[in-house]
Amino acid sequence: xxxxxxxxxxxxxxxxxxxxxxxxxxxxxxxxxxxxxxxxxxxxxxxxxxxxxxxxxxxxxxxxxxxxxxxxxxxxxxxxxxxxxxxxxxxxxxxxxxxxxxxxxxxxxxxxxxxxxxxxxxxxxxxxxxxxxxxxxxxxxxxxxxxxxxxxxxxxxxxxxxx
Numbered sequence: 450x451x452x453x454x455x456x457x458x459x460x461x462x463x464x465x466x467x468x469x470x471x472x473x474x475x476x477x478x479x480x481x482x483x484x485x486x487x488x489x490x491x492x493x494x495x496x497x498x499x500x501x502x503x504x505x506x507x508x509x510x511x512x513x514x515x516x517x518x519x520x521x522x523x524x525x526x527x528x529x530x531x532x533x534x535x536x537x538x539x540x541x542x543x544x545x546x547x548x549x550x551x552x553x554x555x556x557x558x559x560x561x562x563x564x565x566x567x568x569x570x571x572x573x574x575x576x577x578x579x580x581x582x583x584x585x586x587x588x589x590x591x592x593x594x595x596x597x598x599x600x601x602x603x604x605x606x607x608x609x610x611x612x
Contacts, residue, residue, distance in 0.1 A: 480499075482498040483495075484497060487575070492572065493569065495567070495568045495572070496566070496567050501561060504557070511609050513606045514549065515548050516548055516569065519545050519567040519569075522542045523565065525564075527562050530553050531551075532551065579605070
């Protein structure tokens with residue numbers, strides 16, 4: 450048996466971040482904490498903590514061309530529609546969504562839902578930052594012409610089955 454050298458991307462040797470050190474943003478009633486970002490993993494993966502308000506309708510059905518997502522519910526209930534299947538996940542429930550799988554999520558309950566979103570590879574998380582700029586500068590929401598949002602989403606590997 451020959452010795453083999455595995456080439457791996459170089460991550461930080463150690464990342465320690467206290468609960469109050471993670472960057473946080475509020476966007477359209479949603480709170481997003483950026484726990485681990487592309488900059489921390491050289492683009493390999495990212496981890497977000499997402500808090501959806503009560504009765505949050507969630508995003509329209511969409512898919513990611515190359516990004517896989519893992520949803521892990523911490524508190525509340527997360528309704529997930531994925532590949533023709535619908536299920537409500539309670540705390541401790543998880544869903545793994547493969548690239549190119551149409552999906553959407555919402556919070557059907559009267560209390561907030563807090564969940565983790567693991568993205569691999571990283572990068573989609575930057576969509577929320579850029580969307581925040583659009584929302585902040587918008588005279589009304591939703592925009593009368595959503596093409597800038599569609600273009601932005603596609604830049605971050607997010608597509609609608611109807612586009």
